Amino acid sequence: MRIQWMLTLASLKMFIRQREAILWTILFPLLVVILFGFVRFNGVGKIELGVVNEAGAQGADLLSRIKAVRTIEVSEGTRDSEMAELGKGERDLVLIIPAGYAPAGGATDLTAFGDLEAKPQVTQLGGLVLQRVLDETTFAAAPGVRRSTLSTLPFKSRNLTYIDFLLPGILSMSIMQMGIFGVAFSFVSLKKRGILRRLWVTPIRPGDFIIAQVAMRLLVLLVQMTIMVGVGVLFLNLHFIGNLALICLLGILGGVVFLGFGFSLAGISKSEDQVAPLANIITLPMLALSGIFFSRSNLPGFVRAATSVFPLTFLADGLRSVAIDGAAVAQVMPQILGLALWGAVSCALAIRLFRWE
Amino acid sequence: MKQSGDIVLEVRELVKRYGDTVAVDGVSFSVRAREIFGILGPNGAGKTTTLECIETLRPVDAGTIFLGGLNVRAQAQEVKRIIGVQLQSSSFFDKLSLSELLVLFGEMYGRHVDPLALLDEVELRDKSRSQVVQLSGGQKQRFSIAAALVNDPVVMFLDEPTTGLDPQARRHLWGVIKRIRSEGKTVVITTHYMDEAEELCDRVAIMDAGKIIAMAPPHEMIDALVAGGFRRERVERLASLEDVFLNLTGHTIRDE
Numbered sequence: 001m002r003i004q005w006m007l008t009l010a011s012l013k014m015f016i017r018q019r020e021a022i023l024w025t026i027l028f029p030l031l032v033v034i035l036f037g038f039v040r041f042n043g044v045g046k047i048e049l050g051v052v053n054e055a056g057a058q059g060a061d062l063l064s065r066i067k068a069v070r071t072i073e074v075s076e077g078t079r080d081s082e083m084a085e086l087g088k089g090e091r092d093l094v095l096i097i098p099a100g101y102a103p104a105g106g107a108t109d110l111t112a113f114g115d116l117e118a119k120p121q122v123t124q125l126g127g128l129v130l131q132r133v134l135d136e137t138t139f140a141a142a143p144g145v146r147r148s149t150l151s152t153l154p155f156k157s158r159n160l161t162y163i164d165f166l167l168p169g170i171l172s173m174s175i176m177q178m179g180i181f182g183v184a185f186s187f188v189s190l191k192k193r194g195i196l197r198r199l200w201v202t203p204i205r206p207g208d209f210i211i212a213q214v215a216m217r218l219l220v221l222l223v224q225m226t227i228m229v230g231v232g233v234l235f236l237n238l239h240f241i242g243n244l245a246l247i248c249l250l251g252i253l254g255g256v257v258f259l260g261f262g263f264s265l266a267g268i269s270k271s272e273d274q275v276a277p278l279a280n281i282i283t284l285p286m287l288a289l290s291g292i293f294f295s296r297s298n299l300p301g302f303v304r305a306a307t308s309v310f311p312l313t314f315l316a317d318g319l320r321s322v323a324i325d326g327a328a329v330a331q332v333m334p335q336i337l338g339l340a341l342w343g344a345v346s347c348a349l350a351i352r353l354f355r356w357e
Numbered sequence: 358m359k360q361s362g363d364i365v366l367e368v369r370e371l372v373k374r375y376g377d378t379v380a381v382d383g384v385s386f387s388v389r390a391r392e393i394f395g396i397l398g399p400n401g402a403g404k405t406t407t408l409e410c411i412e413t414l415r416p417v418d419a420g421t422i423f424l425g426g427l428n429v430r431a432q433a434q435e436v437k438r439i440i441g442v443q444l445q446s447s448s449f450f451d452k453l454s455l456s457e458l459l460v461l462f463g464e465m466y467g468r469h470v471d472p473l474a475l476l477d478e479v480e481l482r483d484k485s486r487s488q489v490v491q492l493s494g495g496q497k498q499r500f501s502i503a504a505a506l507v508n509d510p511v512v513m514f515l516d517e518p519t520t521g522l523d524p525q526a527r528r529h530l531w532g533v534i535k536r537i538r539s540e541g542k543t544v545v546i547t548t549h550y551m552d553e554a555e556e557l558c559d560r561v562a563i564m565d566a567g568k569i570i571a572m573a574p575p576h577e578m579i580d581a582l583v584a585g586g587f588r589r590e591r592v593e594r595l596a597s598l599e600d601v602f603l604n605l606t607g608h609t610i611r612d613e
Contacts, residue, residue: 017452194447
């Protein structure tokens with residue numbers, strides 16, 4: 001136990017004294033977040049509308065007319081669930097079609113909720129569009145009847161920004177980079193320079209050294225996560241509501257997955273020149289398609305399905321749900337299981353492929 | 358401590374193959390306590406492989422090796438505790454100072470070492486805060502020896518420690534090796550410098566193509582050759598070019 005701790009400490013010292021390592025693991029991801037944080041992706045895209053239809057069949061015509069509007073993305077739900085989504089910032093507006101509404105009834109007025117203060121354009125625009133659709137519906141059912149009016153009421157929502165999406169993604173990315181590039185490059189170099197051979201004439205066991213290397217990197221990873229989340233909350237208005245322990249659990253699981261791949265690569269590569277292309281082949285598709293910088297929801301269906309099982313997708317989605325939505329263990333169980341499965345695969349590969357010489 | 362003359366290392370019929378190549382082909386020798394034993398031979402003779410088999414770095418194909426009463430093939434872990442090894446062309450971690458490295462290596466044996474005392478042993482005290490990359494060739498080799506001393510080993514293995522060093526640094530290293538022996542250690546050294554073997558070794562084994570083809574103290578080998586009628590073509594001069602070089606440039610080592 002003692003020697004493993006001493007080796008971990010020594011590895012940590014070596015890591016910290018490598019300025020470029022600090023640069024890549026801590027400063028670079030932070031810089032990406034800050035730079036992207038200044039880019040505002042706030043143009044009005046589709047209006048995310050939650051519809052609560054409490055009028056049953058009477059509301060069906062109105063609902064289908066709303067769905068036909070191209071600029072509106074409709075989700076249906078109960079009053080509680082939709083208001084909760086609105087609160088989380090997942091909806092721009094929530095329209096309530098109350099019991100007793102009838103297209104031809106005329107007398108019933110409707111209500112929509114939205115964060116008028118934080119999203120003035122989208123809520124106003126949404127209100128106007130909905131009023132027009134409402135008028136059309138009334139007119140189609142019974143021309144000349146008094147029109148139903150829509151009033152939009154303010155509702156305070158958590159106003160998520162791109163940073164909230166990006167930061168957990170970048171965190172996942174840097175966990176992947178540290179695991180794969182960090183381990184693969186440093187072990188190939190340790191092998192090539194005969195440093196490992198020198199260790200094997202001492203009584204330490206290879207396992208002791210691996211444990212120390214893994215422990216050191218997991219420690220760095222925890223520090224890195226703390227710094228990123230800290231800077232995010234303090235300076236970038238990150239809406240962090242997650243459970244830190246759960247974040248750490250996911251981070252460590254992800255770390256193990258990618259460390260396993262890193263050791264596998266170090267096993268099959270004889271030089272740094274061989275590591276680089278292999279590491280890129282593994283990491284680049286995930287960087288592009290695992291929803292790090294942009295949401296996977298815009299990907300074509302089959303690509304989205306394929307990328308949903310990427311380890312980086314599990315990690316990014318898991319971290320994001322916990323950090324931003326405050327998800328509990330049960331809600332990120334698919335991600336935890338996914339990562340655990342990948343971890344088993346990558347560690348098995350590492351054990352098979354890793355060579356000391 | 359072992360008495361002088363006790364056998365501390367015994368290699369019998371050692372065989373090591375790499376595929377179809379027989380790198381070490383039935384090598385036998387024994388080394389006595391407090392001896393400096395040299396293994397000489399051209400490149401590819403099997404010197405390094407022989408050492409690596411003894412050092413537990415390579416599995417042996419046939420033969421037995423006993424070191425300090427331990428069977429190397431069966432008790433590798435125990436053997437590692439009592440040997441000190443300087444590998445040919447191996448390096449140390451970057452970013453740790455010499456002192457930190459020695460402390461870390463000591464910990465690998467469960468020992469708390471005094472790094473400065475070890476550095477004194479190889480005259481590197483003033484470099485205790487430097488990193489290995491900042492050392493010259495001779496300093497690196499001396500540090501390597503210091504690292505091999507952390508566990509107060511019974512036998513030290515030095516694999517071509519002076520290759521690539523200038524004459525001053527070589528002579529300096531010889532001094533270090535002699536001192537280590539005088540402190541009670543047994544030293545097994547490989548080299549392809551004959552003057553070095555003659556200067557340092559109590560006995561040498563000459564290897565070629567995986568076999569030991571001669572084994573005796575250096576002066577006996579020379580006497581035997583001369584007795585057999587061998588004469589150098591040119592009459593021995595009273596000085597060599599190396600003497601000239603050292604006379605001109607001095608014995609002081611330059612790498613500090």
